[in-house]
Amino acid sequence: MQADPTRKRGVTDLVGSLPLIIFACVLIYISFNAPNFLTLRNLELILMQSLPVVLVCAGLGAVVMAGGDDVVSGGIDLSIPATAVLSAGITAVMLSQGWPLAICAGVALLACLSVGLLNAALVTRIGMTPLLTTLAMFVAVVGVNNVITSSRRIDVDHPWIVALRAQEIAGVPLGIIAVALVVAAIYFALHRTRWGLNLQAAGGSRDAAEISGLPVSRLFGQSFVLASGTGYICGFFVLARGSGSSPGVQDNLMLEMVLATFLGAAFSTRRVVTMWGAVLGAVLVAAISIGFKSIGVNVFWTGLIKGSLIVIVVALSALAQRGR
């Protein structure tokens, strides 16, 4: 007897939307148990805390779109958080030596872009696996940053950096506006320009893109440079959030970046990594973290619960994809 295709489709859709339902249930549970969780102020807090993750997720999203979403052989860039702390480290050290912000930012930009170019060269020219290349790059760049900062914390109180954290424009924090603009610009570049559509085609089906004459390798390489650019911008938000550069920020950032980006895939209709999915994933990870703390869950349990939620969501999205 043949299964009813409409019914099968319905089950698949239900499985596909279960992640959303689970997240909604968790958030509803939290909001019933934590005072002030569903307030505008808390929403602002969640957005502010998620800004650095949102930025690196946007960069990782671009690389995954250009290289395909196979975690091992497709596009991935684990070095973005290291690029972010490199940007923060160089800026903090140079500011503390009395250089003007523009010069510090310029030097940091050159350093970050060279990380992106090096990633691109190693992956597209030498043919190394992105996963291993960028993991090695992560370790190397963190090492360079440790040398630059002597592994020490450096306080930063430059008014422009402070403004990213504290300034508001018409009641909306400047940081949120700035990140929204950056994300919108990347979205525009990836979805509304010929370059972006070519880049997506290259990641969607490499063979088809090559046959139709697209410069697949070059597009993939460019995505690494774009990603290092998001890491660069993220560095300033790391400085603003922590009012300085502290060693060790990259580890949590890397974990949350990977979780949020692949969690975000569960929210797209085709279960693939998208810009908006990644951004939404980053905000949800922040919301869940803040929510659990608000209801007084022990920090170690938070890690377990977060991890389990991710596994459930990704497993469900894999099931839904198989059902299609």
Next chain:
Amino acid sequence: MRYHISALAVTVGLAVATSSAADGHLSLDGKTIGVAVVGTQHFWDREAFNGATSTVESLGGTVVAVDGGRDNQVHADNHDILLNNGVDAVISILGDGSVEPKFEALKAAGIPVFTVDHPSPHAVNNTTSDNYYMGTTIGRYMADAIGGEGKVAVFNAFENALRICGIRTGLWKYVLEDYPGIEIVQPELAEEFANAPEDARKKTLDLLSQYPEGTLDAIHVGCWDQPAIGVVQALEEAGRTDVLVTALDGGPDTLEIMAEDGSPFVANVAQQPNLIGSTSAMNVARYFAGETLLPQTYVDVVPVNGQAEAKAAYSALGYGSLD
């Protein structure tokens, strides 16, 4: 010196007894107190946290606790959650400069901040050990232990980042100015904030290969003693226990190492983290009772010089017996 420590134990006991008698009127009934701690993995952090939360509860208050998991940024961000929860006061334990803007926001929202081991212009009161005494004492003990001359390496990641470390390491260096025969190895070492023992172990092994036998006399940890656990491991692995170790904090884990026969770990200054946390909570209650608080409250420390004093301090501080 044993007399000194038992006298101190009596004094501490008396001080606690007197303060509880005099503070019988204090209450946190109906108050919700946020307690933010940078981590609970290390004895010091955990005990300061336990002291603060149990005292808040014994005074009738409710605790909202947040734990930074030994990540300064997470710790700082946790203060936003306390702000959003609308607590009546916040006790903030440790943390680097990234907490300052959070304190400022809490103060602006009318929530008083009480710090532990973190002097801040935005805090009502900071409860801490006598860091000045800690820094100079460990400087004298270390200089004596190596006979007033020799090469010394120092783990000093936080002198410029945390004020308490600036005091402790700064005064250690101040004492060494009077010992022209003591040379501090350059560059100074920087330990990691999280996972410090293992990180210090690796860095010590590297250091030992740079400085062969007879060219290094001591390794000092400038602000705490978790890295010293790894330093001693490395010295034992490399068979270099002729290099002496000194550090600060004196938790039960490091006092146990000091109490071993032939231990290279020769001097320490023990703090009373539980009493510090508890004192901070009492200060919150004093504040709500309308009493005037000084900006800093100091809690006594216990200098520990050598194996015998380590055993004595261990029992005087209530950690048990090592005999």
